[in-house]
Amino acid sequence: MRSPLRRREHTQPAGVGGTVRVDARTKNLTKRLRPGDIAIINHRDIDQVSAEALVACRPRAVVNAARSISGRYPNLGPRILVDAGIPLVDHVGEEVMQIAEGELGVVEDNTLRLGEVVVASGTRLDDESVTTLMDEARSGLSVQMEAFAENTMSYLREERDLLLNGVGVPEIRTDMDNRPVLVVVRGYHYKEDLQILRPFIRDLKPVLIGVDGGADALVEAGYHPDLIVGDMDSVSDATLAGGAEIVVHAYRDGRAPGLDRVRELGVEDAVVFPATGTSEDIAMLLADDLGANLIVAVGTHATLVEFLDKGRAGMASTFLTRLRVGGKLVDAKGVSQLYRHTVPTWSLVMLVLAGLLSLVVALSVTQAGGAMLQVLGARWDDVWSWVTGVFT
Numbered sequence: 001m002r003s004p005l006r007r008r009e010h011t012q013p014a015g016v017g018g019t020v021r022v023d024a025r026t027k028n029l030t031k032r033l034r035p036g037d038i039a040i041i042n043h044r045d046i047d048q049v050s051a052e053a054l055v056a057c058r059p060r061a062v063v064n065a066a067r068s069i070s071g072r073y074p075n076l077g078p079r080i081l082v083d084a085g086i087p088l089v090d091h092v093g094e095e096v097m098q099i100a101e102g103e104l105g106v107v108e109d110n111t112l113r114l115g116e117v118v119v120a121s122g123t124r125l126d127d128e129s130v131t132t133l134m135d136e137a138r139s140g141l142s143v144q145m146e147a148f149a150e151n152t153m154s155y156l157r158e159e160r161d162l163l164l165n166g167v168g169v170p171e172i173r174t175d176m177d178n179r180p181v182l183v184v185v186r187g188y189h190y191k192e193d194l195q196i197l198r199p200f201i202r203d204l205k206p207v208l209i210g211v212d213g214g215a216d217a218l219v220e221a222g223y224h225p226d227l228i229v230g231d232m233d234s235v236s237d238a239t240l241a242g243g244a245e246i247v248v249h250a251y252r253d254g255r256a257p258g259l260d261r262v263r264e265l266g267v268e269d270a271v272v273f274p275a276t277g278t279s280e281d282i283a284m285l286l287a288d289d290l291g292a293n294l295i296v297a298v299g300t301h302a303t304l305v306e307f308l309d310k311g312r313a314g315m316a317s318t319f320l321t322r323l324r325v326g327g328k329l330v331d332a333k334g335v336s337q338l339y340r341h342t343v344p345t346w347s348l349v350m351l352v353l354a355g356l357l358s359l360v361v362a363l364s365v366t367q368a369g370g371a372m373l374q375v376l377g378a379r380w381d382d383v384w385s386w387v388t389g390v391f392t
Contacts, residue, residue, distance in 0.1 A: 015108030018060040022101045026050040033057040046077030061087040061107035069133040092122035155317045166289040177291035180206035186213035190299030193332035194221045230279040232258030246270040249279045277317030288325040295328045
């Protein structure tokens with residue numbers, strides 16, 4: 001017969017608890033999310049990059065006010081969260097965003113409780129439900145492709161002078177003429193890309209451009225960015241104040257919200273670049289217009305699903321920008337496969353000399369080796385005497 005204590009433990013509801021962290025912008029939330037917290041987000045169609053950032057923070061659970069898979073296209077984020085074993089409670093309603101951060105919450109099945117009160121309920125996504133929703137979402141790809149094509153033509157009409165002729169590209173002091181350029185976006189597999197590019201960066205010393213949080217990615221990898229491009233909403237103060245040249249991405253009407261933040265950090269010589277596209281686009285356009293002979297992209301968007309996964313209409317501009325700079329543009333993985341690190345001649349010479357020195361030392365400590373060195377020394381004296389005799 002079981003004890004009352006064991007019966008009471010058995011009847012307690014199963015759930016995971018932790019400190020609640022709330023933010024409508026997932027990328028802002030991940031900056032303060034800690035292992036064991038409960039993340040509350042309002043993110044329609046969770047993309048791959050956001051999901052990977054959440055997984056890296058190791059939360060106990062994720063509660064989404066919006067639909068994690070709306071059906072517009074088969075977005076990749078929910079699958080990543082579910083495969084990581086993180087409970088995902090979906091579509092609980094925007095009222096959940098009113099919860100005060102720092103409360104202690106419990107996610108149980110498809111609900112979020114604060115104490116004994118259920119404050120939100122939705123649908124608990126699992127492997128089966130994610131698979132079903134993804135299959136349904138694939139039928140929406142044709143509609144998204146039509147919208148993507150319309151956005152592409154709209155961007156071409158608005159920015160044809162910039163895109164085709166470079167009109168409006170600002171002057172900057174960073175020299176890129178006839179040099180390779182590395183454009184780093186904190187996106188898909190950026191850590192792996194930077195790791196495999198280490199020999200390339202060490203040997204060719206490219207200009208390093210960080211796009212917003214990509215500048216922090218460079219610093220984390222042990223590099224110093226030469227140029228930081230973006231609206232400055234996801235790069236740290238320390239990196240902004242680190243001495244790199246800064247280009248603030250502005251709206252086409254000239255408004256640049258990120259400029260005030262940069263100036264507050266004491267950077268007075270920041271350059272403003274008004275453009276309709278994304279910060280990723282203007283970084284590539286800058287490199288191309290200023291004479292870069294090679295543009296290597298890290299963490300950027302390359303496939304249709306990745307463009308859609310970004311979740312904004314403006315990603316059509318990135319598609320056109322890639323067409324514009326396509327003759328110079330190479331993705332990081334392509335560079336790692338094509339580039340072969342060459343060992344400098346002086347390194348080979350030093351290696352041979354070190355080997356010979358080690359051999360001489362090893363021979364000198366043995367009786368037979370000492371005798372051999374004496375014989376070699378005598379032979380060398382004979383050769384040297386013959387050489388000097390020829391010239392005298």
